[in-house]
Amino acid sequence: MFLIDFKNRKSISDQIVDNVKGLVVSGVLRTDEKMPSVRELAEEITVNPNTVQKAYRILEGQGYIYSSQGRGTFVSDRSQIRVSKEDILESRAIIKDGIDKLYYAGLSREETRRLIEDVIDEREEWT
Amino acid sequence: MFLIDFKNRKSISDQIVDNVKGLVVSGVLRTDEKMPSVRELAEEITVNPNTVQKAYRILEGQGYIYSSQGRGTFVSDRSQIRVSKEDILESRAIIKDGIDKLYYAGLSREETRRLIEDVIDEREEWT
Amino acid sequence: MFLIDFKNRKSISDQIVDNVKGLVVSGVLRTDEKMPSVRELAEEITVNPNTVQKAYRILEGQGYIYSSQGRGTFVSDRSQIRVSKEDILESRAIIKDGIDKLYYAGLSREETRRLIEDVIDEREEWT
Amino acid sequence: MFLIDFKNRKSISDQIVDNVKGLVVSGVLRTDEKMPSVRELAEEITVNPNTVQKAYRILEGQGYIYSSQGRGTFVSDRSQIRVSKEDILESRAIIKDGIDKLYYAGLSREETRRLIEDVIDEREEWT
DNA sequence: GTGGTCTAGACCACT
DNA sequence: GTGGTCTAGACCACA
Numbered sequence: 038m039f040l041i042d043f044k045n046r047k048s049i050s051d052q053i054v055d056n057v058k059g060l061v062v063s064g065v066l067r068t069d070e071k072m073p074s075v076r077e078l079a080e081e082i083t084v085n086p087n088t089v090q091k092a093y094r095i096l097e098g099q100g101y102i103y104s105s106q107g108r109g110t111f112v113s114d115r116s117q118i119r120v121s122k123e124d125i126l127e128s129r130a131i132i133k134d135g136i137d138k139l140y141y142a143g144l145s146r147e148e149t150r151r152l153i154e155d156v157i158d159e160r161e162e163w164t
Numbered sequence: 165m166f167l168i169d170f171k172n173r174k175s176i177s178d179q180i181v182d183n184v185k186g187l188v189v190s191g192v193l194r195t196d197e198k199m200p201s202v203r204e205l206a207e208e209i210t211v212n213p214n215t216v217q218k219a220y221r222i223l224e225g226q227g228y229i230y231s232s233q234g235r236g237t238f239v240s241d242r243s244q245i246r247v248s249k250e251d252i253l254e255s256r257a258i259i260k261d262g263i264d265k266l267y268y269a270g271l272s273r274e275e276t277r278r279l280i281e282d283v284i285d286e287r288e289e290w291t
Numbered sequence: 292m293f294l295i296d297f298k299n300r301k302s303i304s305d306q307i308v309d310n311v312k313g314l315v316v317s318g319v320l321r322t323d324e325k326m327p328s329v330r331e332l333a334e335e336i337t338v339n340p341n342t343v344q345k346a347y348r349i350l351e352g353q354g355y356i357y358s359s360q361g362r363g364t365f366v367s368d369r370s371q372i373r374v375s376k377e378d379i380l381e382s383r384a385i386i387k388d389g390i391d392k393l394y395y396a397g398l399s400r401e402e403t404r405r406l407i408e409d410v411i412d413e414r415e416e417w418t
Numbered sequence: 419m420f421l422i423d424f425k426n427r428k429s430i431s432d433q434i435v436d437n438v439k440g441l442v443v444s445g446v447l448r449t450d451e452k453m454p455s456v457r458e459l460a461e462e463i464t465v466n467p468n469t470v471q472k473a474y475r476i477l478e479g480q481g482y483i484y485s486s487q488g489r490g491t492f493v494s495d496r497s498q499i500r501v502s503k504e505d506i507l508e509s510r511a512i513i514k515d516g517i518d519k520l521y522y523a524g525l526s527r528e529e530t531r532r533l534i535e536d537v538i539d540e541r542e543e544w545t
Numbered sequence: 546g547t548g549g550t551c552t553a554g555a556c557c558a559c560t
Numbered sequence: 561g562t563g564g565t566c567t568a569g570a571c572c573a574c575a
Contacts (some may be wrong), residue, residue, distance in 0.1 A: 135258035234574035385516035388550035
């Protein structure tokens with residue numbers, strides 16, 4: 038499904054959350070498609086089941102997936118995704134932090150712009 | 165000198181590091197100018213001296229400041245700042261993470277671009 | 292794993308750093324092998340955990356080891372080790388300082404050469 | 419007379435000691451030549467007089483200089499210099515430490531040898 | 546006074 | 561359990 042980078046500073050559960058979000062939003066995972074069970078996914082990406090459990094709980098809380106007692110976990114319709122203003126502001130803060138660090142590293146405004154364009158262009162599935 | 169946001173996700177020491185980097189790179193702190201002593205700064209921002217010490221060590225390791233036995237800590241010449249490829253890649257990864265989150269939240273490429281332009285324009289000291 | 296010499300001029304954390312570097316570079320610690328946890332190593336060498344933590348941070352910053360949230364600390368691939376020109380120059384300065392002291396002590400060029408050959412030959416693991 | 423490097427990790431008093439030793443051993447300062455007074459030297463190298471005082475005490479203790487009440491401080495005959503086995507061992511330990519760091523940095527035995535030859539050859543005044 | 550190191554003990558998030 | 565951060569308090573050498 039995806040790979041976990043164990044050397045990454047990002048926590049494993051966050052990596053799972055973000056990977057799944059990407060697959061849902063980009064449409065790779067289709068509405069009402071069955072997600073792998075906690076155990077299955079945990080085994081596949083060689084991670085503790087509790088960690089996958091935690092990620093699923095977060096994803097469900099934000100409306101990316103839903104679970105049905107005894108049947109399993111499924112992909113929600115994209116209209117169900119809940120995004121708060123705070124989420125946007127947090128993403129903005131993250132980006133600002135990254136840009137600040139480039140400034141501290143001595144990059145010029147133009148070099149920074151180019152680097153960011155580069156990042157944006159990497160994402161092909163964009164609307 | 166600057167304020168610490170105790171509610172911020174960023175650790176206190178990281179906030180100190182980033183604030184000082186900003187002051188050095190923007191030229192507010194001049195080469196060979198004396199930095200506040202560990203204890204002074206600790207008192208000013210109401211933080212434990214060890215925390216300031218830690219931040220100063222990091223800043224020294226990256227060449228933003230240097231310390232002299234029993235005399236104090238001073239601002240390095242900007243040419244001394246050590247920036248590695250890895251540092252740039254890390255900043256890039258942070259920005260990518262923020263942009264990913266905006267994508268997961270449903271923003272379009274154009275909305276993302278506008279938000280980022282906004283962040284970049286906030287920084288007045290930029291060349 | 293190794294012993295700390297509490298009477299040594301070198302600080303405890305520096306001794307930990309250098310010992311671990313040696314074990315990594317010589318291959319005694321293998322890539323991706325788990326390091327003892329901060330608390331374990333602290334107990335083994337009867338030192339405060341914070342001191343080990345500090346050493347691990349330095350080692351991580353230089354690419355000898357990496358840590359993973361809640362999982363532990365691991366040995367990096369040797370290709371990840373970051374060595375800067377400044378590091379080499381610092382080692383050179385240390386050696387120069389030692390040689391200077393031998394000169395001040397009245398040793399001849401040849402006596403100094405012999406003493407250094409001796410030191411070099413002590414290191415068996417060398418390629 | 420010489421310059422102090424305030425960015426150096428070496429303490430200022432140690433720098434003074436080593437610089438003077440060098441001048442005495444190499445013969446630039448001749449036997450019974452008058453040394454600058456503590457105040458004079460302190461002013462010349464822009465350092466606290468207490469620090470120069472301390473350096474002079476060390477130099478006198480090791481026989482590089484001698485002081486005569488009310489007349490000033492003078493250069494000793496080189497035969498007066500006291501060198502203990504411990505001094506040699508300490509210098510050896512310093513060199514070993516530098517060589518170790520080169521090993522940790524990944525240099526080969528041959529590269530290390532070349533670097534050290536380089537350092538030795540820098541010193542022209544050698545017997 | 547300055548920076549530097551260490552200990553002890555606590556708290557946090559992640560697995 | 562793991563690493564990460566912070567506080568409090570102490571001690572040291574250097575200037």
